[in-house]
Amino acid sequence: MxxxxxxxxxxxxxxxxxxxxxxxxxxxxxxxxxxxxxxxxxxxxxxxxxxxxxxxxxxxxxVPPHRYLLTRRIEQAITLLRDTELAITDIAFATGWESLGTFGRIFRDITGLSPSGMRVRARADQAALDRVPACMLKAAQRPHLTIAVLKKRRRVASE
CATH class of the missing domain: 1.10.10 (Arc Repressor Mutant, subunit A)
Incomplete structure (x- = not known):
């Protein structure tokens, strides 16, 4: 059997x-x-x-491999937005995106903010976050990708 x-x-x-x-x-x-x-x-x-x-x-x-890859790219982009003065275009290409438009759209879908909005927010929160251990901060800021981005978009559009 x-x-x-x-x-x-x-x-x-x-x-x-x-x-x-x-x-x-x-x-x-x-x-x-x-x-x-x-x-x-x-x-x-x-x-x-x-x-x-x-x-x-x-x-x-x-999560599927592609979503895991997206998570890592978005995490790296958030770090670069917060810690560097690189242009958003340079950050998009440095983190593996082939198109600035795709980067911006997916970044907004996942984080709820545009890359420039994330940069402003991350820098405003920086003083308070300096006291939090980096490993805890990274875990708390990790994008939540258990649902597909397209499902998320459809759900928002129907509301």
Whole structure:
């Protein structure tokens, strides 16, 4: 008798070798979030098929690989907006976006603010936030991407 599908899926995530491979891909994204990371490339890093990688990554980390990449890019952009005088265009390209328009639209969809609005807010809050440990601040400011951006847009439009 075979195990139910749900049990087999849970067993796959408990496989230490698979988890190490997924962490390897996640570490590559973290180290170079400005690069293009299509599922094909991440699957090659992990040594598994594209479909298996995408399913396993989402089960292991709670979000699909592309949304995880978006999270990292937005986090890095927020840091650059807060801590540097770089132009918003330079920040967009430095964090891996190919279009300033796409960067601005997705940034606003995820954070609720334009990049320039985020810069103003982050700098205004800086004095109070200097006393908060960086790891706690980063966790608190992490974009919440458990729902797709398009679903979020549809929900706002219907309200």
């Amino acid at each position: 075979t195990k139910p599908t749900r049990t087999r899926r849970a067993d796959a995530l408990e496989d230490p070798a698979l988890l190490r491979r997924l962490l390897r891909a996640k570490d590559r994204i973290d180290a170079a979030s400005h690069e293009a990371w299509p599922v094909r490339r991440l699957a090659e890093v992990s040594g598994v098929s594209e479909a298996h990688f995408a399913r396993s990554f989402k089960r292991a980390f709670g």
